[in-house]
Amino acid sequence: MDVQRWEYKVVYADIRGRVSAEGHETLIQEGERMTAFGRRFLNSLGVQGWELVGIHHQRGPAAFYLFKRPLAPGQEPEPAIPLEKSEPTPTGSAGSQVISA
Secondary structure: OOOOOEEEEEEEEEOEEEEEEEEEEEEEOOOHHHHHHHHHHHHHHHOOOOOEEEEEEOOEEEEEEEEEOOOOOOOOOOOOOOOOOOOOOOOOOOOOOOOOO
């Protein structure tokens, strides 16, 4: 029997209406409600097979959202996109960190 394998995605979101997933940003549209924006973003990941499995709250109104989806037999996870030198990192609470496997 094969063991189910997973791949993971970590998404940073803040109250300003900004969602960042490995350098790809999604912004709230002018006049869009925050709930509609959240639903629009979550639906875009859902149709790609991503399932929300956890939330890691940060200082202030921000959080990391953790998603997973099953890997097909023989499939490898998408590689992480390296941080570019000029790209700022989100700040979190003191001592808080997200560890990726």
